[in-house]
Structure formats: structure tokens, C-alpha cells
Amino acid sequence: MKTDVLIIGGGPAGLNAAIETASRGIKTIIIEESYALGGQLKQQTQFFNNLPKQFDRQRGIHLMRTLIDRLSPLPVTCLLKHKMIGVYKDGRIGIANDTETFPIDAKKVIVTTGAAEETDLFPGWTLPGVMTVGAAQILINRERVLPGKNALIVGLNSFSAEVTKQLKACGINILGVIDKNVSVNDKKLVDGLEDKKIRVMVNTVIERATGAGEVEKVTINNDGKKEDLDIDLICIGKGLSPILEPLEILDCEFGFQAKLGGLVPKYYSTLGTSNPSVYVAGNAAGITCLGGILVTAEIAALNALKALGVLNDNEAKISSSFLWDELRSMESEESIETFIARVAHIKEFHEECELPLPASFHAILEGC
Amino acid sequence: MDKSTIVCRCEEINVDEIEGAIRMGASTFDDIKRLTRCGMGPCQSKICMNLVRELIANNLGVSISEIPPPRMRMPLKITRLGILAGKTSSSNVVSVFDEASLEAGER
Structure with missing residues (x-):
């Protein structure tokens, strides 16, 4: 099986990332371990007020429906009851279901595995x-x-x-x-x-x-x-920590950020990890609010699209600075500490790799 | 804390056994795992990982950020060997029946 984008985990982050990539006509596969898409939204009956502007204020279970409805006309393959169990030597992702194990050859992987409760x-x-x-x-x-x-x-x-x-x-x-x-x-x-x-x-x-x-x-x-x-x-209710197994097996490096839930994959301002074909979004990129989960998914998808040559630099730049503003507003509504820790985490990795932060990011740094 | 409190519920490893391993020189999750089987059960340390990291950090007087997570091994999730090996069907129940019918001489 071949695809442009492979998304690991069909929760809110995975669904929103898939909407972004597939609406550009990019071949997208979502791997979901459980029997249905939606992740933890399946039982979130509470209202969420603090969502990105393309979503009305709604209950979690309704947001799940909204995301699935937006995704269904798009060229996305959703493999339910499939789990990522490893990586082949040549970099292909190993997937298993109840009957077989097979490789998926993906140009870009977006890991949206979410979080586990402590x-x-x-x-x-x-x-x-x-x-x-x-x-x-x-x-x-x-x-x-x-x-x-x-x-x-x-x-x-x-x-x-x-x-x-x-x-x-x-x-x-x-x-x-x-x-x-x-x-x-x-x-x-x-x-x-x-x-x-x-x-x-x-x-x-x-x-x-x-x-x-x-x-x-x-x-x-x-x-x-x-x-x-x-x-x-x-x-x-001791809180959440990111689910990291797929990232670990994909050779991504980790750093420690207490405010993001402990061990978190290192990532750039693109949400790309130390593995050049792997992006991370949602709670797997640091514990955040539902708005933050949805926006990080868009940022990761946008940068995967840019890396695939679907978006030009200028388009990506404009959308990216808009999304970072939106992420800041989402996360400051719940806890500004999350956003500050995220920015510090990104800055550290850029410094470690001696890679300058994009110019648009300097304004964000000053804001913190 | 009562030293008999279970930490790894899959392998039933308690606080005393983990602290014993730390006294023997264990300083990472993998050290504890090799000495006690902690984290080697069905959940593959998904539940006890941070409990154990916290115990190590407290006993050694260091920050939890300095205790690395256990090494992940493939397959990441519970997978039947038959499925890994490429067999199309692999149900235990069927194989038991197969053996029973073989014994009954239905070759």
C-alpha cells in the first residue's frame, strides 16, 4: 500500500489533519486502532467553547460527527481496527489487523496518537x-x-x-x-x-x-x-501524558517539558520531528486543550503539504502565521503556560540543530 | 507508603521489589525490568512506566526528567504470531478443534 500522507490515530487531531491534506487532493490514509473514528471525542458530551473559527461551539460528540462528515467526501482511506506495530528496515510502516501484517509506504507520516491517562x-x-x-x-x-x-x-x-x-x-x-x-x-x-x-x-x-x-x-x-x-x-484524574511508542520506533528524539505532559518528541516550528518524514500533532505533541489539538493538526498537515510541494512557500507562510496566532489564542484561553512551554520546546530544538527560527516566529517569541 | 503496594499490575511487582532493584544499582526503567520483570506483561509498561520512573527519581534524589523511558520493542501492540508470520487465519480455538479432530483419526 502506498500513500502520500499516513496518519497514525483517528482522533480529533488525526481527523483534522486528514481534512487538511485530503481537501488538497493528497492521498491520505488514517490508521485507527479502535472500531470507529473520533478517539476520545466519542464520550465527550460536554460543550467546547474554545474551538478554531471553522467550528461552532459544540459538544465533543457533535464535533466528532462534524469532523467525520467533512472528511467523508474527501479522498481518504480510513483503516479501522488497524494498528501500527513497527517499522520495516526500509522505513515503511508496519500495520496489523486481525488477519494480516502489511507495510504502508508513506511519503509523510503524521503521528496523532493522543495521550494516556496517568x-x-x-x-x-x-x-x-x-x-x-x-x-x-x-x-x-x-x-x-x-x-x-x-x-x-x-x-x-x-x-x-x-x-x-x-x-x-x-x-x-x-x-x-x-x-x-x-x-x-x-x-x-x-x-x-x-x-x-x-x-x-x-x-x-x-x-x-x-x-x-x-x-x-x-x-x-x-x-x-x-x-x-x-x-x-x-x-x-492525575492528568495525561503523550503516547510516544510510534514516535520512539520511528527514531524521533525526545525532550522533557513538564507543562506539556513530561516526555515530548522534539519538534520544529513546522511540527516536524527529528525524523524528516515524521510530523506530530495533537496531545502527542504536548498535552493541550481541544482547540490546541485541532490547530496543531492543521499546522502539521500544512507543513507536510509544503514538504510534498503541494503548497508554495508564500501560501504556507501566510497560513502558518495565521495558525500560530490561532494556537496562541486557543491555548491562552485555557492555560498560557502550555503555549509558552511549547514555544520554548521548539526554540530549544531549533538552537540544538542550529536552525534559525522562521521570521514569523520571532513575533511569537516576543509575545511570550 | 506500604512497601507491598503493587506498581506493575501485569507482573505483580511491588514497591519493595522495585526499591530492592534500585538498591542493587538499577537507575533506569530497563534496569528494573531486567531485574524484576516489571513492565514485561500484557500492557508492556504503558500503565506503570511513569510510576516506576517516579520511584527511581525519588529514591535516587534526581528529577524525573533524567529517567529515560523503557526501550520500545516491536511489535508495539499485542499481535498474534500467526499474523506476524503472514498466516491468513490464526485462531486458537480453531487449532484446538483441529488437534481434537486429528486425534479422533479424521485425517
């Missing part, structure tokens, strides 16, 4: 009934199964707060949202939960979770003060 270490964390907030959201919104009746949420961030409200709306009793940090920067998050009569406790950790065969009791420690709670559900 777990937390405490005695009893492997008991049934302990899961990530994302898993609980899949259960209520996709599987229509109540994961428990009395829940404790560990870790306060915008995603865990959103899922907490959704769990409460399903009738689950929330005994509290705890966070190990002494103070929470985002007062709006705390207020939003307390408005719904949900107890928020900072400087609090789990001592242990216990139960016979499943979680039944949890001991929390609030600054030395211990409290036992009867629960049957613990949801861990």
Missing part, C-alpha cells in the same frame, strides 16, 4: 472500582453503565472537574474531590464544584483503599487529619 500509586489502587476519570466517563456516556454509587475523585483539573459533574448528574454521590497540592490555582474550578455542593479538599492524599474483592473503603489524609469514607468508586 494513574496514582496508593495501597489498593489495583482494586476493582478504582479507575481513571476517563474510564468512568466512557462507562457513563458510551457504555451507559454506572461505575458506582459513592465516589471519591483524586486530582483536580478541568477534565476531572467536568467528569465529576457528569457523574453527579448521573446520580452518583460524590464524597469529595481531593488534590495533593496545597492550593489550586484555578479558583473557577473549585467554585464550579462547590456550586454543585461537591466538597473540594486540597492538601489531601489517599492513605489506602481497601475492600474484599472490590474497593469499599478509603482512608484520606488531609494535612495529617485522617478520615475514612465508605465508597465503591475512586476516579483518578
